[in-house]
Amino acid sequence: MPNFWKKLPKPFFALAPMEEVTDTVFRQVIADLGKPDVFFTEFVNVDGLCSKGREKVIHRLQFSAKEQPIVAQIWGLMPENFYQIAKELVGMGFAGIDINMGCPEKNVIKKGACAALIENRSLAAEIITATKKGANGLPVSIKTRIGYNSIVTDDWIGFLLKQKLDALTIHGRTVREMSDVNAHWDEIGKAVKMRDELQQVHIGSDTTSTSDVKKVQTLIIGNGDVKDRADGLRKAKQYEVDGVMIGRAIFKNLWVFNSKNPNPEVSVGERLDLLLKHTRLFDTTWGNKKYFGILKKFYKIYCQGFPGASSLREKLMRAQSVAEVEEVVNEFKNNS
Numbered sequence: 579m580p581n582f583w584k585k586l587p588k589p590f591f592a593l594a595p596m597e598e599v600t601d602t603v604f605r606q607v608i609a610d611l612g613k614p615d616v617f618f619t620e621f622v623n624v625d626g627l628c629s630k631g632r633e634k635v636i637h638r639l640q641f642s643a644k645e646q647p648i649v650a651q652i653w654g655l656m657p658e659n660f661y662q663i664a665k666e667l668v669g670m671g672f673a674g675i676d677i678n679m680g681c682p683e684k685n686v687i688k689k690g691a692c693a694a695l696i697e698n699r700s701l702a703a704e705i706i707t708a709t710k711k712g713a714n715g716l717p718v719s720i721k722t723r724i725g726y727n728s729i730v731t732d733d734w735i736g737f738l739l740k741q742k743l744d745a746l747t748i749h750g751r752t753v754r755e756m757s758d759v760n761a762h763w764d765e766i767g768k769a770v771k772m773r774d775e776l777q778q779v780h781i782g783s784d785t786t787s788t789s790d791v792k793k794v795q796t797l798i799i800g801n802g803d804v805k806d807r808a809d810g811l812r813k814a815k816q817y818e819v820d821g822v823m824i825g826r827a828i829f830k831n832l833w834v835f836n837s838k839n840p841n842p843e844v845s846v847g848e849r850l851d852l853l854l855k856h857t858r859l860f861d862t863t864w865g866n867k868k869y870f871g872i873l874k875k876f877y878k879i880y881c882q883g884f885p886g887a888s889s890l891r892e893k894l895m896r897a898q899s900v901a902e903v904e905e906v907v908n909e910f911k912n913n914s
């Protein structure tokens with residue numbers, strides 16, 4: 579099975595998985611404006627997928643060919659469910675599988691999942707083994723943080739690097755830090771050095787064959803506070819990461835991944851056409867499956883920085899259907 583990670587440019591750029599944001603609709607909008615080198619799905623619970631509640635979460639795995647290469651991000655507690663779902667993901671056409679070991683949400687952590695695994699190495703190892711078994715050669719990666727209560731890069735990232743993963747995304751904060759402090763990019767840089775040293779140790783080891791050396795070549799993706807592509811390129815150079823993941827900066831600039839023109843001149847009319855495109859695609863993709871109101875959070879991305887933007891947003895907040903959104907937008911266009 580071809581390993582897409584090995585074919586990516588250096589440094590490569592990834593759109594961060596963001597729950598209730600980076601669904602197939604938003605990813606398709608982004609793919610047309612400036613496509614990242616790799617997409618991730620929102621995180622999806624393997625235990626939920628293996629239960630009666632499957633229908634409530636399966637939509638998170640929907641994607642179109644336009645979004646390739648796309649990695650499915652999974653989380654949960656039961657290793658056998660990771661195994662079952664990994665097998666399914668192979669058949670669904672994903673380019674890779676990512677295990678979430680970084681989400682700090684209280685309701686997730688209190689179950690012992692995601693970032694709680696930082697403090698439960700034996701379950702973390704079981705989950706990785708089960709996922710790899712189910713993935714049957716499809717690349718397996720992990721997204722994590724640099725510690726739980728305190729920074730433990732040596733210990734935790736050191737442990738993960740020994741798991742022979744295809745890629746490792748490091749969000750440079752601890753769980754306790756949430757998003758309150760600047761990401762510790764120096765710790766991400768340290769992880770890269772650890773990876774490089776680990777390779778040398780393996781090369782020098784009597785007990786390790788050269789084929790094992792290849793397996794520790796985990797790609798490191800840095801994540802946290804990257805403002806734009808130029809900032810990402812600077813950080814990639816300084817900290818020697820293989821790739822950069824960008825999340826919230828997409829809310830400020832939908833063209834953030836566009837290497838040719840990341841800050842295009844876009845007229846108000848063009849912005850509103852994009853808003854309509856997003857709304858229509860949401861409607862044709864989800865119909866009644868998703869609450870229409872979810873769309874509203876995206877409207878600020880399209881409607882800002884021009885005269886009348888905030889009153890237009892207010893009107894859009896009251897719209898209940900695609901037809902009403904179209905009416906509000908067309909009225910605004912006709913009057914400006």
Ligand SMILES: Cc1cc2nc3c(=O)[nH]c(=O)nc-3n(C[C@H](O)[C@H](O)[C@H](O)COP(=O)(O)O)c2cc1C
Nearest residue numbers: 594595596597620621721749802803804824825826
């Ligand atoms: C609304 C929102 C939802 C998120 N959902 C996920 C998720 O499903 N899986 C995940 O690994 N990280 C999730 N994250 C974390 C981001 O992937 C990323 O690690 C974080 O935002 C830091 O990157 P940034 O500074 O570029 O935004 C989410 C973040 C936000 C803001």
